[in-house]
Amino acid sequence: MQTSVLRIFGLLASVSLVTACATGTVPTDHIYDPFEETNRQIHEFNKAVDEMALAPAASAYGAILPEEIQQVIDNSANNLELPGQVVNHILQGDLPDALQTTTRFLLNSTLGIAGMFDPASDFGLFEVPTDFGETMSIYGFAEGPYLELPFLGASTVRGTVGMAVDFAIDPIRQIIPSPEREYLFVLKGFNLVGDRHAYSDLVNVLLYESSDSYASQRITYLQNMRHNAVDEVVIEDLEDPFAFDY
Amino acid sequence: MRSIIKTPELPRRAVLAGVAGLALSSMVPTFAFGVTEKAAVSFIQKVVADVHRIINTGKAEPQMLVDFEAIFRDYGEVPLIAKTVLGAPGRTASSSELSAYIRAFQGYLSRKYGRQFRDFAGAEINVVKSRNAGTKGVLVTSMVDRPNKPPFELEWWVIDINNGIKMFDLKIEGISLISTERTEIGAVLESFGGDMGKMTAHLNAN
Numbered sequence: 163m164q165t166s167v168l169r170i171f172g173l174l175a176s177v178s179l180v181t182a183c184a185t186g187t188v189p190t191d192h193i194y195d196p197f198e199e200t201n202r203q204i205h206e207f208n209k210a211v212d213e214m215a216l217a218p219a220a221s222a223y224g225a226i227l228p229e230e231i232q233q234v235i236d237n238s239a240n241n242l243e244l245p246g247q248v249v250n251h252i253l254q255g256d257l258p259d260a261l262q263t264t265t266r267f268l269l270n271s272t273l274g275i276a277g278m279f280d281p282a283s284d285f286g287l288f289e290v291p292t293d294f295g296e297t298m299s300i301y302g303f304a305e306g307p308y309l310e311l312p313f314l315g316a317s318t319v320r321g322t323v324g325m326a327v328d329f330a331i332d333p334i335r336q337i338i339p340s341p342e343r344e345y346l347f348v349l350k351g352f353n354l355v356g357d358r359h360a361y362s363d364l365v366n367v368l369l370y371e372s373s374d375s376y377a378s379q380r381i382t383y384l385q386n387m388r389h390n391a392v393d394e395v396v397i398e399d400l401e402d403p404f405a406f407d408y
Numbered sequence: 409m410r411s412i413i414k415t416p417e418l419p420r421r422a423v424l425a426g427v428a429g430l431a432l433s434s435m436v437p438t439f440a441f442g443v444t445e446k447a448a449v450s451f452i453q454k455v456v457a458d459v460h461r462i463i464n465t466g467k468a469e470p471q472m473l474v475d476f477e478a479i480f481r482d483y484g485e486v487p488l489i490a491k492t493v494l495g496a497p498g499r500t501a502s503s504s505e506l507s508a509y510i511r512a513f514q515g516y517l518s519r520k521y522g523r524q525f526r527d528f529a530g531a532e533i534n535v536v537k538s539r540n541a542g543t544k545g546v547l548v549t550s551m552v553d554r555p556n557k558p559p560f561e562l563e564w565w566v567i568d569i570n571n572g573i574k575m576f577d578l579k580i581e582g583i584s585l586i587s588t589e590r591t592e593i594g595a596v597l598e599s600f601g602g603d604m605g606k607m608t609a610h611l612n613a614n
Contacts, residue, residue, distance in 0.1 A: 191587055288558035363523075371614075374595035381591050382583050389561075389582020397541045403567050403576045406491040408499065 189399040190385050194307055201310040205376040208315060209369060212358075220358035232356055234278045239353035240289060241270050241277025242346060245333040250292045254300050259290045292390070294331070295324025299391040308380055316383035445538045448546035448566040451573045455483050455564070456533045456550065463529045476522030477515065485567065485574035486514045492576075493589040497597060497604070505604045512611040513593075519614075521578070521585065530555060533562065545576065 195201065223232070244267040251260035266282040266289065273281045282288075298320050299305065306319030317325070329335075335343060358365060372378035462475045480486060490513040491498045491506075498506060537549040545567035551559045565577035578585040593607070600606035 190582065190584065283556050283558075363527075367520075372595070373592055373599055377591045377595060378588065381587050385579075385583045385587060386581055389579075394539075395547070397539065397544070397547075400541055400544050400565075403488070403492070403544055403565070404569075406495070406498065407488055407569070408491070 188305070188388070190388055190395055191381075191401070193380065193384065194305075195380065196307050197309065201308065202376050204310045204312055205379070207312060208310065209375065211313065212365075212369060216355065216358050217362075219355045220362060223352075223355045224359040224362075232359075235349065235352050235356055236360070237270070237274065237280045238277045239349055239356075240280075241267065241274070242334050242349075244270075244289070245337075246328055246331065247290070247292050249331060249333065250294055250297045250328075251290070253294075253297045254292070256292075259292070262287055263290060293321075293324050294327040295321040295387075296391050298324055305387075308384065310376070310379075316379050318384075318387070321387065444568075445540050445546050447573060448548055449535055449538050451483075451566060452535055452548040452550065452564050455479065455575065456535070458483075459525060459528070459533065463525060463531070469526065472526055473519055473522040476525060477518035480514065480518045480521070483575050484517075485569055485576055486510065486517070488569065488574075489517070489576065489586065489589075490514070492586060493593050494597075495590065495594070497602065501604050505608070509604060509608045509611070512608045516611040516614055517585075517589070524580070528552060528554075 227235075244263050248260050248263045248267065251257075251263055266287045269282040269285070269287065270277045270280055273279075295318075303320050305321070309317045309319060309322055311317050311322065314325070334346070338346070368378055368382060369375045458479055462472055462479070467475070487510050490510045493513070494509065498509075501509070531552050531554045533550050533552050535548060535550045539547045539549075541547060545565060548564045548566055550562045550564065552562050553559045560581050561579075563579040563582075564575055565579075566573055567576045568574075576586075596610055597604070597607045600610070
């Protein structure tokens, strides 16, 4: 654990050189996308991957696996993400969410048989998703340029660094030994396909029914990410609703 | 500048409290602002009650979409939303082009967001918070609670415009209808080389 903490701060220090420019909140409409040309090429690549591999796999997944099994896969994969979320809630100083997530993890790991079932939700102990990107935003790191990553999709410079840190500090990786740990990737892979199936309506609207799927995905990602990081919009940042009242 | 939302009907106890409050003249401005937010909240509660009625009666989808269109028409300031989303090109369009676009936008909006509200079936929407944004209106936050699923946030931006209190924007977990549609309409218009007529036809077909 101590080494992970050291690793975080080492990474924080190096990241601060990259992103320590303007901090604080940005208006929810703001777009900073200096790498748009490259991002758009990656977007086309990701869309092709979705069209040729992920979407067909997702519909097969939905057709073959009974819903109960899909639910078990979803629950198990979610359960493994909780320890990392606890670490981030603590780093953010959010003790109520850290406590809720810890209780959820303990309950689902025991009563829920290694996370296969989700009794915690019956008690209203839902997941409060968070990640190191959000932790960085709370510590004042600017989100930096928008990025679309191959296979991983929409992100920012801060979000990408956060993803790497989350991987490095994940307590699950410290606890579970090497060969078993690798099997978890298979579970995560299945869960990714399962998510693509569960959210197929939303993904299809975004990727295949938008006139400019790149721009739609970008604004959707940025606004949702800012909402999670900041809680509420700044009144002064609201646009004038009567600007087009002609 | 627009006047902030008109005084709504007050429950008796609030009126009595208000009369008592008026005795202290310094409290008057605070009191007036409170009413504004309150009017916005009760407006949204009315909208939410209508949404509940639609999603929980188990009507067939086409009928539900018709009902949603009525919600957007009655409670939303659709012409202003349409013009805001369109931005600058609207100012140079002819009035017939503009009104055809607004009509098409209304149907498109109801179909697209009606489908999303349909997924709320079995859900309960509760107003949890409101914030006064002065002349920009009021933000009313509600939570959508679904059985055994994590709740999510639905924020309503309410404005006071010539004909009363109306809905301007809607945010689902921070994702704004105005921003999303500004992106979409901008892209559609660009794909037709700025041709308003073709863009309107595209909206009617989608």
